[in-house]
Amino acid sequence: xxxxxxxxxxxxxxxxxxxxxxxxxxxxxxxxxxxxxxxxxxxxxxxxxxxxxxxxxxxxxxxxxxxxxxxxxxxxxxxxxxxxxxxxxxxxxxxxxxxxxxxxxxxxxxxxxxxxxxxxxxxxxxxxxxxxxxxxxxxxxxxxxxxxxxxxxxxxxxxxxxxxxxxxxxxxxxxxxxxxxxxxxxxxxxxxxxxxxxxxxxxxxxxxxxxxxxxxxxxxxxxxxxxxxxxxxxxxxxxxxxxxxxxxxxxxxxxxxxx
Amino acid sequence: xxxxxxxxxxxxxxxxxxxxxxxxxxxxxxxxxxxxxxxxxxxxxxxxxxxxxxxxxxxxxxxxxxxxxxxxxxxxxxxxxxxxxxxxxxxxxxxxxxxxxxxxxxxxxxxxxxxxxxxxxxxxxxxxxxxxxxxxxxxxxxxxxxxxxxxxxxxxxxxxxxxxxxxxxxxxxxxxxxxxxxxxxxxxxxxxxxxxxxxxxxxxxxxxxxxxxxxxxxxxxxxxxxxxxxxxxxxxxxxxxxxxxxxxxxxxxxxxxxxxxxxxxxxxxxxxxxxxxxxxxxxxxxxxxxxxxxxxxxxxxxxxxxxxxxxxxxxxxxxxxxxxxxxxxxxxxxxxxxxxxxxxxxxxxxxxxxxxxxxxxxxxxxxxxxxxxxxxxxxxxxxxxxxxxxxxxxxxxxxxxxx
Numbered sequence: 001x002x003x004x005x006x007x008x009x010x011x012x013x014x015x016x017x018x019x020x021x022x023x024x025x026x027x028x029x030x031x032x033x034x035x036x037x038x039x040x041x042x043x044x045x046x047x048x049x050x051x052x053x054x055x056x057x058x059x060x061x062x063x064x065x066x067x068x069x070x071x072x073x074x075x076x077x078x079x080x081x082x083x084x085x086x087x088x089x090x091x092x093x094x095x096x097x098x099x100x101x102x103x104x105x106x107x108x109x110x111x112x113x114x115x116x117x118x119x120x121x122x123x124x125x126x127x128x129x130x131x132x133x134x135x136x137x138x139x140x141x142x143x144x145x146x147x148x149x150x151x152x153x154x155x156x157x158x159x160x161x162x163x164x165x166x167x168x169x170x171x172x173x174x175x176x177x178x179x180x181x182x183x184x185x186x187x188x189x190x191x192x193x194x195x196x197x198x199x200x201x202x203x204x205x206x207x208x209x210x211x212x213x214x215x216x217x218x219x220x221x222x223x224x225x226x227x228x229x230x231x232x233x234x235x236x237x238x239x240x241x242x243x244x245x246x247x248x249x250x251x252x253x254x255x256x257x258x259x
Numbered sequence: 260x261x262x263x264x265x266x267x268x269x270x271x272x273x274x275x276x277x278x279x280x281x282x283x284x285x286x287x288x289x290x291x292x293x294x295x296x297x298x299x300x301x302x303x304x305x306x307x308x309x310x311x312x313x314x315x316x317x318x319x320x321x322x323x324x325x326x327x328x329x330x331x332x333x334x335x336x337x338x339x340x341x342x343x344x345x346x347x348x349x350x351x352x353x354x355x356x357x358x359x360x361x362x363x364x365x366x367x368x369x370x371x372x373x374x375x376x377x378x379x380x381x382x383x384x385x386x387x388x389x390x391x392x393x394x395x396x397x398x399x400x401x402x403x404x405x406x407x408x409x410x411x412x413x414x415x416x417x418x419x420x421x422x423x424x425x426x427x428x429x430x431x432x433x434x435x436x437x438x439x440x441x442x443x444x445x446x447x448x449x450x451x452x453x454x455x456x457x458x459x460x461x462x463x464x465x466x467x468x469x470x471x472x473x474x475x476x477x478x479x480x481x482x483x484x485x486x487x488x489x490x491x492x493x494x495x496x497x498x499x500x501x502x503x504x505x506x507x508x509x510x511x512x513x514x515x516x517x518x519x520x521x522x523x524x525x526x527x528x529x530x531x532x533x534x535x536x537x538x539x540x541x542x543x544x545x546x547x548x549x550x551x552x553x554x555x556x557x558x559x560x561x562x563x564x565x566x567x568x569x570x571x572x573x574x575x576x577x578x579x580x581x582x583x584x585x586x587x588x589x590x591x592x593x594x595x596x597x598x599x600x601x602x603x604x605x606x607x608x609x610x611x612x613x614x615x616x617x618x619x620x621x622x623x624x625x626x627x628x629x630x631x632x633x634x635x636x637x638x639x640x641x642x643x644x645x646x647x648x649x650x651x652x653x654x655x656x657x658x659x660x661x662x
Contacts, residue, residue: 048618072617073626082618088611092633098619101629105620129633146619 001025001063002047002154002206008057009046016042017231020058024154029180029207031217031239034228035251040210041085043228044156047208048082049075062154076105081152083143085159089131095142096126102149111149120145120175136163137172144175154206155179161215173219180207182220214243229255267368267378275371278499278528281470283372286411286442288380291330293406299325299335305436306404312656313431313464314649315402321645323397324387329404330412331382342393342424348384348415358386361417365448365476373472377413377444384414384446389424389455398427398460398646403445405469406435411442418447420455420483427643428457432471433464440468449477451485453508458486460646462653465495467524473500481508481537486641487515489529490650492657494522494553501530501558506540514543516637518650520657521553521582530558530587535568535597542570547635550582551661559601560589566596576605577634579661628658 007020017039024030034040046053047060049072059068067075081102090098099113117123120141125134134142140160147155157176164172177183181203194202209216217239225239227246234255235242245254274280296302299317302310307317310327319325324338324345333347351358368378389395405412420426434441443465451457465471479485485504504513515531533542544559561570576584588601608630616626635654639647 050614071623072614073620073622076618076620084615088609088615090612090615090630090633092636093629101616101621102619150619 003061004047004058006058007046007055007060009042010054010056011042011052015231017046020233022226022233024206024208026206027181027203028224029182029209029220029222030224030226031209031211031214031222032226032228033211033214033242033246038228039231040228041158044082044158044208044210047156048072048080076150079106079153081105081147081150081154082156083140083147083158083160085162087131087139087143089129089134091129091132093130094127095122095130095145098130098146099126099149102146105150105152109151113149116148117145119148120171137165137168140164140172141168144172144179147179153204154208157207157209159210159212161211161213169215170219173216176209176216177220180205180220214239217243227251227255263363263368263378267375270369270372270375271379273369273372273375275373275472275499277501278472279497279526281442281472281497283376283411283442287409288376288411288413290382291332291407291410293329293332293334295333296335299327306406309433309435309464310402310404310431312653313402313433313462314429314460314653315400315431321397322400323395324399326385326387326399326401327404328383328385328402328414330407330410333383336385340395340397342390343395343399344386344388344390345399346386348386348417349381351386358417361419361448361450362415365478366446366474370474373444374446374474376411377415377446380411380413381415382413384416386417386419387426387428388419389421389426391421392423393421394425395427396425396643398429398643401428401430403430403432403443404434405438405441405443408438409440411444414445416445416447417450418457418459419450420452420457422453422455425456427646429460429462429646429649431462431464434466434469438466441466443469443471443473445473447473447475449475449485449504451477451479451483453480454482456484456641458488458642458646460488460642460650461490462649463491463495463498464493465498467494468496470496471498473502475500475502477502477504477513479504479506479508479511479513482510483508483512484641485513486639487513487531488639488642488650489515489517490653491527491529492518492520492653494525495527496524497526499528501532503532503534506533506535506542507537509538510540511537512541515545516639517546518635518637518654519546519548519555519557520661521548521550521555521584522660523552523582525553527553528556528558530560532560532562533570534562534564535570536564538565538567540565540568545573545637546575547637548576548584549631549635549661550576550578550584551580552582554583556585556587558587560591561599562591562593563597563599564593566594568597570599572601574601574603575634577631578605578607579631631661632658
């Protein structure tokens with residue numbers, strides 16, 4: 001469970017997030033809407049633990065532990081992971097090595113980079129330096145590959161659909177769905193497999209997805225949508241309803257009507 | 260030979276264009292004798308270990324031949340493969356008349372006082388030659404080892420790849436653990452003939468107060484390939500070298516890679532110069548410099564003389580804990596239609612790269628060393644995997660000292 005209580009965050013002297021309350025139960029996925037510059041990425045970076053985002057009020061707890069001031073790598077160790085929109089490139093560090101690093105995040109997990117990479121059609125990038133010269137879509141797939149290796153319990157996705165071409169959007173959407181245990185239901189292949197209902201109940205992964213367009217919702221269901229506007233989390237509702245409202249009236253009006 | 264000596268004589272006092280001036284009178288040029296070894300395993304264990312650090316394996320596993328010179332004496336010189344010749348250079352000069360056609364023809368003895376001193380008080384050096392069409396797939400190992408404190412070691416080396424041959428050389432320069440002070444003056448001449456391929460990997464493991472002045476020049480003929488790798492991760496007081504290669508035949512290629520670490524008190528001035536004289540020649544110079552308190556001058560110079568040549572220079576420096584990195588990339592195009600580029604960057608590790616890795620579970624220290632390791636890891640196309648592993652190993656050994 002992720003619990004955020006009355007959070008205020010500053011970059012330098014400037015307040016960029018305030019009065020943020022958020023609760024994510026095991027198995028839940030939320031989508032976060034909001035115009036550019038409203039603080040969506042900042043919220044994710046704060047949850048991840050980036051030191052530039054200073055928590056000046058409130059607290060963040062994960063799995064019952066206060067992590068408000070826990071360093072980034074310890075949060076990763078607890079099972080928090082993030083797919084970045086614009087990750088830095090690191091010359092000389094191969095994607096393959098990065099996958100292995102991710103697999104160690106929660107303690108010695110064994111992965112086969114080839115097998116994982118195949119799932120996001122990324123095999124031929126394994127021996128390339130991480131993110132160096134990757135296109136927008138390649139970065140998305142690389143980030144998903146890393147999260148797959150990391151096996152995080154809370155996964156945050158910063159605009160997973162941006163910069164992805166039509167051919168790959170399905171791949172990205174379906175991979176996120178799978179990561180969040182929200183893959184399309186299918187007929188049972190054997191008696192021992194859990195039923196659709198059992199799978200639903202046994203879901204444990206938590207997801208927080210930033211989306212501009214809501215395209216991602218074509219590929220997975222989410223439990224809740226929220227709008228972040230001017231650094232404040234403004235409403236919680238059914239994602240379809242919120243998207244419709246934003247589409248018709250714009251963020252400013254939408255925030256008013258649903259408050 | 261007379262000619263070489265008399266030309267050297269004129270340059271006795273001639274200061275070098277680059278690098279701090281070294282007072283040669285402080286060193287002993289006298290010969291120090293050591294018995295020739297029938298078996299490399301007769302070497303004392305501490306010497307063996309030092310050599311191993313520089314890439315030389317006393318058991319000669321996966322090696323096609325070995326040459327070892329300790330101080331002024333040749334300890335061992337042996338080829339284990341057909342098509343490969345290894346001689347101490349003095350013996351070669353005595354026995355093989357044709358060697359005169361190569362000796363001193365690329366590195367002018369009057370270049371500076373160091374080349375002059377090397378020729379005038381020459382101790383030895385090696386001649387390594389791959390015969391025409393010989394494919395020497397296992398590397399030849401050579402080691403120039405300095406044991407006597409206060410000594411000046413002088414060598415003149417010649418590497419010849421005859422037409423269509425392939426040769427890999429790993430050469431380590433090292434000092435015994437007790438040595439504090441010394442001087443190494445080395446001349447090396449490379450001849451890569453038509454369609455021949457040479458990879459030459461040099462790993463330097465010097466001592467804190469060593470002064471080092473290697474001088475080398477290579478010529479690559481038509482379709483030839485010269486890969487020149489240089490790794491210096493250990494402290495050295497003063498090192499200056501600027502190896503030069505001429506791409507003389509059409510389609511010849513040269514690629515220089517260097518990885519340098521500047522310790523506090525070390526001064527490294529290392530460059531690479533490639534002159535693209537013929538059509539369709541290709542050159543690449545890539546250097547990585549890290550300092551944790553030392554001074555590194557990373558030079559690179561490409562000269563394009565024909566249309567259609569391609570050359571690239573990449574000079575990257577990382578300042579970890581103080582020190583100076585001075586990148587001096589130079590390009591000179593002398594014909595319309597040359598394609599030449601360079602990129603140079605000096606900086607520190609970006610915080611966002613560290614944090615990115617932290618979010619994948621690495622601590623700050625682990626993230627930093629991962630980034631540094633990546634920075635030092637250069638892809639060298641055409642280099643046998645085992646030699647690449649040697650380079651990675653030499654770099655990894657110094658990882659702790661870097662952080």
